[in-house]
Amino acid sequence: xIQVNDITFRYAGQKDYVFDGFSLTxxxxxxxGLLGKNGTGKxxxxxxxxxxxxPLRGNVIVDGIDARKRNxxxxxxxxxxxEEFSLPPxxxxxxxxxxxxxxxxxxxxxxxxCLTDFELQPSxxxxxxxxxxxxxxxxxxxxxxxxxxxxxxxxTNGLDIPSKSQFRKVVAEYMSKERTLxxxxxxxxxxxxxxxxxxxxxxxxxxxxxxxxxxxSRYVFEFRTSSDLQPSALDPQPSALNPQPSxLNPQPSALDPQPSxLSPQPSLDVIYAEPSLQGMAVIAERQEGAAETQLNLELLFNxxxxxxxx
Amino acid sequence: xTQFNMKRFGTLLKCHLxxxxxxxxxxxxxxxxxxxxxxxxxTEVNGYAADEAAYLEKVEQAVTISLVVxxxxxxxxxxxxxxxxxxxxxxxxxxxxxxxxVEKFLVRFVWSTVVAFVIWMAxxxxxxxxxxxxxxxxxxxxxxxxxxxxxxxxxxxxxSEGIGYLxxxxxxxxxxxxxVYTLGGTIFRRQPFIVxxxxxxxxxxxxxxxxxxxxxxxxxxxITLNDxxxxxxxxxxxxxxxxxxxxxxCYWLAWRCFSRMPLITNKWLNV
Numbered sequence: 146x147i148q149v150n151d152i153t154f155r156y157a158g159q160k161d162y163v164f165d166g167f168s169l170t171x172x173x174x175x176x177x178g179l180l181g182k183n184g185t186g187k188x189x190x191x192x193x194x195x196x197x198x199x200p201l202r203g204n205v206i207v208d209g210i211d212a213r214k215r216n217x218x219x220x221x222x223x224x225x226x227x228e229e230f231s232l233p234p235x236x237x238x239x240x241x242x243x244x245x246x247x248x249x250x251x252x253x254x255x256x257x258x259c260l261t262d263f264e265l266q267p268s269x270x271x272x273x274x275x276x277x278x279x280x281x282x283x284x285x286x287x288x289x290x291x292x293x294x295x296x297x298x299x300x301t302n303g304l305d306i307p308s309k310s311q312f313r314k315v316v317a318e319y320m321s322k323e324r325t326l327x328x329x330x331x332x333x334x335x336x337x338x339x340x341x342x343x344x345x346x347x348x349x350x351x352x353x354x355x356x357x358x359x360x361x362s363r364y365v366f367e368f369r370t371s372s373d374l375q376p377s378a379l380d381p382q383p384s385a386l387n388p389q390p391s392x393l394n395p396q397p398s399a400l401d402p403q404p405s406x407l408s409p410q411p412s413l414d415v416i417y418a419e420p421s422l423q424g425m426a427v428i429a430e431r432q433e434g435a436a437e438t439q440l441n442l443e444l445l446f447n448x449x450x451x452x453x454x455x
Numbered sequence: 456x457t458q459f460n461m462k463r464f465g466t467l468l469k470c471h472l473x474x475x476x477x478x479x480x481x482x483x484x485x486x487x488x489x490x491x492x493x494x495x496x497x498t499e500v501n502g503y504a505a506d507e508a509a510y511l512e513k514v515e516q517a518v519t520i521s522l523v524v525x526x527x528x529x530x531x532x533x534x535x536x537x538x539x540x541x542x543x544x545x546x547x548x549x550x551x552x553x554x555x556x557v558e559k560f561l562v563r564f565v566w567s568t569v570v571a572f573v574i575w576m577a578x579x580x581x582x583x584x585x586x587x588x589x590x591x592x593x594x595x596x597x598x599x600x601x602x603x604x605x606x607x608x609x610x611x612x613x614x615s616e617g618i619g620y621l622x623x624x625x626x627x628x629x630x631x632x633x634x635v636y637t638l639g640g641t642i643f644r645r646q647p648f649i650v651x652x653x654x655x656x657x658x659x660x661x662x663x664x665x666x667x668x669x670x671x672x673x674x675x676x677x678i679t680l681n682d683x684x685x686x687x688x689x690x691x692x693x694x695x696x697x698x699x700x701x702x703x704x705c706y707w708l709a710w711r712c713f714s715r716m717p718l719i720t721n722k723w724l725n726v
Contacts, residue, residue, distance in 0.1 A: 156719060157719075157721040158721055158722070159726060195550075195551060196550075197547065197551070197717065197718035198717050198719065199715065199717060214556075215555075215556055215714075216555065217460070217553050217554050217555040217558070219553070220551060220552065220553035221553035223551075224551070225547065229543070229544050230544050230548060231544040231545045231548060232548075233474035233543075234477055235473070235474060239473070243469070243470040243473055243474065244552075247466065247467075247470075247553040247554070268551050282701055374489070394663075
């Protein structure tokens with residue numbers, strides 16, 4: 146468990162505080178999504194949890210150990226994949242041979258499986274790899290390290306399109322129940338299917354701290370036509386000429402005019418809507434009996450930052 | 456919660472040295488070329504040695520200058536103790552390695568002292584051998600080895616008691632300087648060698664001023680040698696003790712700064 150207790154932090158030479166009296170508790174066995182605008186302190190929070198930065202006041206406790214101490218036992222159960230990292234000019238095989246002894250739960254099988262998923266060879270030299278390939282190699286090592294806590298800062302930055310889905314597959318497959326993963330990202334669509342819990346940061350404070358389960362049980366995330374959002378569209382029966390896309394079926398089609406249980410409800414329930422290519426992207430109160438929809442993090446983020454969801 | 460674990464330290468040292476081997480090779484080649492240049496300059500370029508005795512003298516000069524260069528080189532390596540974590544990316548990697556801060560500090564300390572010393576010595580040997588080969592090609596008779604001279608220099612057994620006191624003073628002073636450069640290398644993020652040297656020069660100026668100022672110390676002779684009788688001023692012991700204590704404090708401060716060093720620091724200082 147991670148406890149961030151009333152921390153105050155600012156960078157050397159800066160006037161503004163990144164955190165001021167900030168507290169947070171993160172439970173084990175969850176995949177947390179850490180979202181926020183640029184400069185709200187997402188990476189800083191990951192660095193504070195890792196002990197790479199020291200709060201001016203308060204403390205960060207990771208599994209009962211003060212992160213500031215950079216204790217070896219704590220570090221052997223914590224792996225950080227930063228947005229930018231450097232790897233030594235050696236082969237991946239040698240890197241694994243030299244670094245794996247530091248991690249007591251390191252699994253060679255998981256490493257090989259991840260490398261296979263990412264289409265990488267262990268014999269490759271790390272300095273000969275592209276940035277994206279280096280990231281995949283490093284993430285494979287991170288998954289194989291078997292640490293109880295895994296922190297990833299913008300993990301999908303620099304990955305090509307197939308690699309992003311490979312990343313999701315790898316995380317979904319090798320995140321065991323004992324592990325906690327915190328993903329800080331702007332690429333919300335790359336990770337929204339993975340998350341158990343959503344954290345949203347605004348300068349100095351936590352704007353949202355809710356489980357994905359709670360969010361999807363309270364809200365529906367779907368697409369509606371703009372006419373549905375007009376007063377005349379309050380009629381709850383969508384017509385065949387005006388098919389309603391749902392988040393599971395975002396392409397409106399005249400061939401599929403039947404409203405389903407996933408069809409949107411009248412616009413009175415709409416909490417937030419914004420135009421999108423598929424129509425109006427909407428967050429609405431979930432009605433009793435309506436099916437759950439997939440979390441739309443981008444929409445949720447916009448609604449939360451506008452203060453419409455707390 | 457162990458702060459120091461020998462097995463983990465060994466693993467970290469092995470990992471660090473193997474990952475840094477390209478840099479070590481680069482250092483070795485650089486030092487060798489530098490020392491070879493000095494040897495060739497003093498033995499072949501700086502005047503012609505008409506006979507073997509003159510040549511021997513030139514080799515002695517080259518060895519002496521090499522020792523001075525190695526001494527400053529060791530200080531340079533001490534100030535480069537955290538050269539590997541000057542930027543954010545390698546710093547993240549190094550800090551996140553599952554080893555204690557003591558182990559990480561010691562690994563870099565071993566790198567900047569023991570490993571650096573071994574590299575300097577290996578570079579000296581290779582440069583000397585290359586110089587001897589060059590001298591044979593040029594036509595000097597006999598093989599005049601600078602390595603043998605180095606051993607002669609370090610043999611103090613036949614020297615007077617006064618030299619022993621002087622050697623102790625030099626060692627204490629050397630240790631103090633090494634500790635100051637280690638601290639400088641830990642605190643200063645940019646150009647630690649130059650910044651530390653400038654600060655030491657300021658400190659030295661103050662000490663010299665105090666030394667010659669009649670109201671403070673006056674011209675105290677620490678060691679006096681008259682007819683093979685050595686007289687040691689009580690201040691000598693105080694200064695040696697102060698230097699050793701200051702050296703210990705600087706090493707401790709360097710470790711303390713390292714253990715609290717953040718990932719993202721001030722532009723000039725590692726704080």
